[in-house]
Every structure is written in C-alpha cells, then in structure tokens.
Amino acid sequence: MQVDNHWVVARWLDWSQRALNKPMADSLARSMKPGPTRWSSRVLAIATWVLVWMHTPQSVHAVTAVHTFKVIATYPHDTSAFTQGLLIHQGRLIEGTGGYHGASSLRRVDMASGTIQWMTQLAWNVFGEGIAVGAGKLIQLTWQNQQAFIYDPVSLEQVGSFGYEGQGWGLTFDGQRFIMSDGSSLLSWRDPASFKVVKSLQIKDTQGPVMRLNELEWVAGQIWANQWQTDRVARIDPETGQVMAWLDLEGLYAWQALGDPDAVLNGIAYDDVSNRLLVTGKNWPWLYEIETAPKGTVEAAKLSVRVDESGAAWLSFPSFKDSLYRLDRLLLEKDRVESQSVAELLGTGHLLQHSLLVDDQGASFYRVVGLPAQE
Numbered sequence: 482m483q484v485d486n487h488w489v490v491a492r493w494l495d496w497s498q499r500a501l502n503k504p505m506a507d508s509l510a511r512s513m514k515p516g517p518t519r520w521s522s523r524v525l526a527i528a529t530w531v532l533v534w535m536h537t538p539q540s541v542h543a544v545t546a547v548h549t550f551k552v553i554a555t556y557p558h559d560t561s562a563f564t565q566g567l568l569i570h571q572g573r574l575i576e577g578t579g580g581y582h583g584a585s586s587l588r589r590v591d592m593a594s595g596t597i598q599w600m601t602q603l604a605w606n607v608f609g610e611g612i613a614v615g616a617g618k619l620i621q622l623t624w625q626n627q628q629a630f631i632y633d634p635v636s637l638e639q640v641g642s643f644g645y646e647g648q649g650w651g652l653t654f655d656g657q658r659f660i661m662s663d664g665s666s667l668l669s670w671r672d673p674a675s676f677k678v679v680k681s682l683q684i685k686d687t688q689g690p691v692m693r694l695n696e697l698e699w700v701a702g703q704i705w706a707n708q709w710q711t712d713r714v715a716r717i718d719p720e721t722g723q724v725m726a727w728l729d730l731e732g733l734y735a736w737q738a739l740g741d742p743d744a745v746l747n748g749i750a751y752d753d754v755s756n757r758l759l760v761t762g763k764n765w766p767w768l769y770e771i772e773t774a775p776k777g778t779v780e781a782a783k784l785s786v787r788v789d790e791s792g793a794a795w796l797s798f799p800s801f802k803d804s805l806y807r808l809d810r811l812l813l814e815k816d817r818v819e820s821q822s823v824a825e826l827l828g829t830g831h832l833l834q835h836s837l838l839v840d841d842q843g844a845s846f847y848r849v850v851g852l853p854a855q856e
C-alpha cells in the first residue's frame with residue numbers, strides 16, 4: 482500500500498503532540514469493534530502497548546535530558562570568594578565575587594594555584610554579581626545597586642559605570658549582545674553599547690518555566706545557566722528559550738558539608754579556544770574542570786519533518802555533540818505492532834541538525850531516544 486508521505490507526516494505529528502490522535506483513535510476503535518472482527522486480547526494488548534509507548538518517558542517531548550559530568554582536573558579556589566561571575570578571557574581566569582563590606586571584587590586568578598594575581602574590591606555597600614566580556618569591555622553587574630561597572634578586559638582597570646533597572650544576577654555575551662539573568666525565569670538580551678533590552682525570553686523545560694536562573698555562560702551556541710540553590714545547570718537554546726538538557730552536578734562537591742546554605746554551585750566558565758569547561762561554587766575550596774556526558778536518560782529531541790520536492794519525508798532533530806541517539810520506528814497495523822531501531826547516530830556538534838530520509842510504505846511512527854554514553 483502506497484501511503485502519502487504527507488499523511489504519514491501529519492499522523493506522526495499528531496501522535497507526537499497529543500495523547501491519542503483522532504485517526505489512531507478511530508483506527509483503534511474500528512479494530513476493537515465486537516463481532517466478526519477480532520475483539521481479542523491481542524488487540525487490547527496492541528492498544529495497551531501503543532499507550533505505553535506514547536506515555537513512556539522515552540517518548541519525544543516527555544522529559545528534558547539530564548547529563549552528568551566527569552572531573553578532568555581540580556584546582557584550588559579561594560574559600561572567601563562568594564563567586565557570582567566566572568569567565569575565561571584570552572586564557573585567563575577572571576572571577577567576580579559578591580557580598581557587602583568589601584567582599585565584592587573583580588579578580589584575575591591563576592588557575593593552577595588559585596592565587597589571586599590582581600583584584601579590585603567594590604565599595605562596602607555594593608554587592609557584585611555576574612561578569613562578562615563583550616564588545617571590548619568587561620561588565621560587572623550588581624545585585625540591587627542598579628549599577629554596572631565597566632573594566633578594560635585585559636588590565637581589569639575600571640573605565641566607567643552605568644545604571645540599569647532591576648536586579649542583576651548572571652551575565653554572559655553571545656558574540657553580539659549581553660545576556661542577563663535577574664533571578665526569575667527570564668533572560669534579557671542587551672545591546673552592548675546602550676545595555677538596553679533588545680529581546681527577552683522565558684526559559685522553560687518540558688515541565689514549565691525554570692525559575693532562579695543565575696550565573697550564565699555562552700557555550701558553543703548555547704546559554705548555560707546555574708539554577709540558584711540547585712546543583713543543576715540548564716543548557717538553553719537561545720532561539721527558543723527551551724532547556725535542551727540539564728547538567729546535573731550533584732556529587733561534584735558536597736557543599737552542604739560547609740554548613741552554609743548559601744555556599745551553592747555558582748560559576749561556569751568556558752574557554753572556546755581550549756574547549757575547557759570550569760565550574761565552582763560560592764566559597765568552595767575547589768574549581769573543577771569538567772566534561773559532560775549523557776546520564777542514560779532521554780534526549781528531548783524535537784523531531785521535525787520535511788517533505789522534499791519528490792515527496793520523500795525527512796526526519797530531523799537537533800543534538801548535542803556528546804550524545805548518541807537511536808531512531809526507533811513503530812510500525813502499526815491492525816493486527817501487528819512492530820518496533821525496530823532504524824538508525825544510530827553520534828551527535829557531532831552543538832545544535833547540529835541530523836536529517837534522515839524516511840522511506841515509508843506504511844503507517845509508521847518515529848521517536849528519537851538519547852542513549853547512555855558507552856563505557
């Protein structure tokens with residue numbers, strides 16, 4: 482039976498987005514009519530199987546992926562540094578700290594030894610927050626002072642300041658604009674010259690808005706954000722605001738042992754030259770260089786469909802570079818359900834769009850499943 486690809490595509494989309502779409506419901510209803518047609522436990526089993534398939538956490542859109550980490554190196558970190566901003570500029574580690582009475586600072590730190598090479602302290606009544614380098618300057622936010630400081634990004638000499646409205650939490654730079662958090666689920670994109678808001682997005686995962694976004698880092702086309710008071714970092718698609726994966730750093734450092742509820746994970750720095758990723762926390766004794774790895778949970782890949790001029794259907798989905806994916810096909814016929822893996826792909830780049838030609842002669846449904854990292 483030749484099935485129009487558009488129809489397959491439409492059914493697939495319906496299926497992926499709703500619990501039970503009408504064509505499938507109708508089809509199942511027809512199959513389950515009593516009488517000469519088979520009203521058997523087998524049909525019920527099929528229906529159940531389909532429902533299980535649809536409701537499994539492994540189905541598309543169901544669960545935001547959770548990634549874990551591997552420690553590459555551990556470096557000393559100043560335990561008096563209440564870390565609020567962390568970045569690497571020209572291979573140098575720069576840290577912004579918070580707190581009143583002189584605890585707020587901007588400093589350049591020798592990574593290997595943890596030694597402070599240069600530091601400026603903010604006024605006693607100023608609480609430092611996120612830092613970022615962009616458009617030839619380093620900007621440091623303040624929490625509630627509604628004032629930001631401008632520094633030369635190399636010498637770290639202060640060259641100016643300006644005012645803005647609202648709370649300042651995290652800050653990063655996407656190559657064109659600053660991106661700022663304020664402790665809510667919103668991120669704002671800001672013009673590097675005027676610091677005026679040019680775009681704003683609410684950040685969500687599959688469960689809804691993600692609150693308390695804190696320290697930020699631009700990592701190869703994604704925004705990474707510490708969620709305040711958790712051990713988690715959200716990896717955010719800057720176009721949609723969707724959390725594409727969570728990086729779960731629980732167990733990296735048992736900060737609870739410090740006895741300070743404020744000593745939470747905060748601080749992400751990424752060096753795109755050396756591809757190093759560094760994380761730390763407020764008053765933590767260690768700075769960690771880490772790599773990320775899938776945790777064996779599922780990638781919430783956004784499978785989309787394109788039909789080309791010849792009528793062939795292409796499935797595509799975005800991926801992270803450290804993920805292995807499996808494409809499953811579910812063949813659904815009246816008296817037969819068959820599931821098979823049709824492709825296995827290793828993601829090779831952030832937000833890379835994988836495309837697969839789908840050659841369908843029947844009613845098929847697809848899903849993408851993120852696989853655990855292979856040992």
Ligand SMILES: [Ca+2]
Pocket residue numbers: 566567568652653696697698748749750
């Ligand atoms: Ca950062």
